[in-house]
Amino acid sequence: MKKNTKKAKFLNNLMPNKKIFEIEEGIELLKKMAISKFNESIDASINLGINPKKPDQNIKNSIVLPFGTGKTIKLAVFTTGENINIAKKLGAEYVGLHDLVEQIKEKKIKFDIAIASTDTMKIVNELGPILGPRGLMPNPKLGTVTDNIENAIKNAKYGQINYKNDKNGIVHTTIGKINFPNKDIQENLNALLTSLKKLRPLNLKGEYIKKVTISTTMSLGINIDFNNIT
Template identity: 45%
Template structure:
């Protein structure tokens, strides 16, 4: 087994193995153990009681974090006409149609989020091999294919986070930065949990939210008492 660094040994001494902490205590602990020389991301892993092999139990969506994510994002919008003007007014960084598709094909990918109006999907659909592997393909399930591109741009700029259950039925998502107060992180975590509850598959049996753990980029995972998240 790899030898732990002094830093990791010190962190392990602060987190009680096997203990489940109240949300606010867990988040304060994550902040206290985020000792890297940069503002670490605070992330959550949520184990869902689903069978991800079944298509009717796939969980995917998006939520606007009420306290933001601490990250600025560049937004590209595929649309035209009045929608293009509305997207620019809402704060989109790049707006286009066939011209934007040509830039993407040429390797110009200077954006973090892609939004498209429904009429643009005939153009965007041709970019699947480029956008798909990068997690940039617009999808109506997360609100990035929509007639209201202006609102989608505002959501992205306000700190919208996209999520989907992986093959193990686990949701991974950022909820802020280590520099955030613990109360702000808890509000974001609660917003994510509320959205997950709304997306619970009708065919999912038993306990839906099974385990929740929070961590920072370079820190240790801390288990969270699910019942304390909305406290």
């Protein structure tokens, strides 16, 4: 507990009195806060002025960040035929169909993203009760149900993020690692916000993006002035 108290005091002492930071100074402050021995992830939380109870106002999308996330992504790829060889060559950790479905049912494997070729979805749908609650069900809107398995795997391995709002209308997602160059972190955040802006619901009145906060795995949240971000 003493260590936690010391760290909390350290982080609080670092935080200036000002409430909102320009993106450049926000990233600099974030790096000062990252004192853990491991390479902390950088997360972005975007508060949206949507009503999550209205289906036509919910936000869900995927993008490939310009500089990736810095995470090692484990893939499960449901496919057949030549696509099996393609998936294995591209480094997918788990590849198959019926055997892969059984492994997941028996909870023998863990992965971060599931990709499925279109012709396998009739079988993959059996996993809905398992993958759905974990946010891992392949989805054509996210590019994870596709006939282009090669492209989907490359995107996922390089730095594709899938994001959606939670029940409070907030989007939470990773935008990099603390050891990324400042410019790369900024451009990843720019890409996320640009993607979000394109999804503004047509019937939404008032402010859409209300607040942008960045933080590391262990740091305090820093509010960013997003008005000057592309």
